[in-house]
Amino acid sequence: MTLNRREFLLATSAALALGSTARAQSDYPNKPIRIIAPFAPGSSDVIARRLGEHVGKSLGQPVIVETRPGGQGTVASRAIAKTKPDGYTLLLGTNSTHAASLYLFKELGYDPVKDFTPVMRFTVNPLVLVVNAEMPVRTLDDFIQYAKARPGKLSYGTGNTGSLVAAQMLKTQAGIDAVGVNYPGSAQAVNDFVAGRLDFMVTDPMIVKSFIQAGKLRALGLTSKQRLSTFPAIVPMAQQGLPNFEYESWIGLFGPAGMPPEITARLHAAFAKALAEPTTVKFLADMGMVASGTSSTEFAAYLKDQIRFWGRVSKDAGLTPS
Template sequence: MKLPSLPKLAMGLLLGLAVPAAAWAADDYPSRPIRLVVPFPAGSTTDVMARFLGERVGRTLGQTFIVENKAGAQGSIAAADVSRAAPDGYTLLVGTNSTQSANVHLFKSLPYDPTRDFAAITQFTTNPLVLVIRPDLPPKDLPGFLDYVRQRPGELNYGTGNSGSLAAVQMLKEQAGIDALDVPYAGTPQAMNDLLAGRLDFMITDISVTRPHIEAGKLRPLGVTPPEPSPALPGVPPLAQAGLPGYDFVAWGGLFAPAGTDAAIIDKLNQAFVQALRSDEAAAFFDKQGLQPTPRTPQDFSRYVAEQTELWGRLLSAAGQAKQ
């Protein structure tokens, strides 16, 4: 009997071992803590969401999720960091409409490619926003506020800590025909501090950030951005019903891994996070935050992000936001 040559025998053994090795890697995952990179500051809606889910999924997978905040440049700093990480499932991005869909239209040059450099895992939530003003301003409702701003073109200012706030106010300005000064921040918490201190006049931002201050009488809500009311803010009408017909806007967030991450690891993460998102505990938590859990398969989430990237291009173009 003729025996195979040594090189062919060695190659056969290597090929035979390749698939089991990949399977072992996925089966063993995770064997150490997982770094969860958040593109906005501590205390932001994205940060709070990441910490809540990371803690619960950590219990399921038997490993700690270490949340790391890397704010700045509309989330580009964090996204670029994760895009360069090893595709082993131990560095993940809590991406948003800013990092994955808006930035490609906002910046002439990005240090990452939102499509090429990432693998979608699952969407976390859709995020309605709310228009709030300082309570010492005279207007009591949206029509009164819009008239107030029109009578003072360029005099009032507003804060933006992410592209969601930016696009939402630009849509408001475009549809209402008002002029106000944008004051950009590295994140929403810093902008909110200045609004509460009276250094800003209004914002459109996350319900979870504003609700405690609304309830305390420190901010006056004038309307939410989706076309239907938010259960988190009973009595606050949609902007579309309060005086801006057709106004419709939501932000979103989800989880991404560096491109090239093993599909079995992606699936394991998807199953663990979807399980957490569908729990009663998550439903109660996100309802309090004013967010809507929206778990998806990796394939469905990838399609959604592509659709959103096209949508955000139209939104930002209509709002007059040229690439910087």
């Protein structure tokens, strides 16, 4: 069969494009990799920076972490969903960006499943219930009775969807009434909390650890059903009279949809190696997190399970999209 000039040019262009794509994948990475953390500095970006140090050495290119907070993580997620899927711009996703927000926003602006390529889950993160040390309570039961005696008088801060839903679950299961105050990030909420402008929080252990150790805050219970090795004295709330209480946040890595399998596999291998480092495992444990790597396929299945889970807990907590 003889090709005319136009067909020849089209075939040549296609072959060149395929060759260029193949070379780009085999040369990956040949420039710095960016990870966008969707919350304010001092939260999940700390994890990305720690892992990025190891990955940068493995891949021979620096891993740059940028924070782009806003909309409970949806601002950054929306932007990354539209990014070229070449493996150079990635998203540090969480249960907020990829599960909870489906039930909290009427117009999300992206599909958590269709618009992203899951790379791997990094951690699962129990939250901790903390109160101001000046509050005259020592146990979870003390706190519940204290709150019931003051309906609508206590306030709490939420800096992400995890703390929001966990606090709602606490209110529902304990039968208490308190006023929630939303913040753009957990760090900002904790600042007000420590300053005495809030009464309690259900938040990430890493953010309040130093204040607990300094005696400014008091930990009353974990949201997970298992204890944390770095906080062995904090008893799960499920063991303190709220048997159905169980919640864990998570952090993972995503690329835009359509990221080549070869690049996804290379990223996964590099981050899995970094996550398995004993120093990394200890670093995460010291912040109240559990290193919990998955394959890309497992992470994709886990994401779908989490979307179903968040549908249930959002309904149970009485949350409605805005």
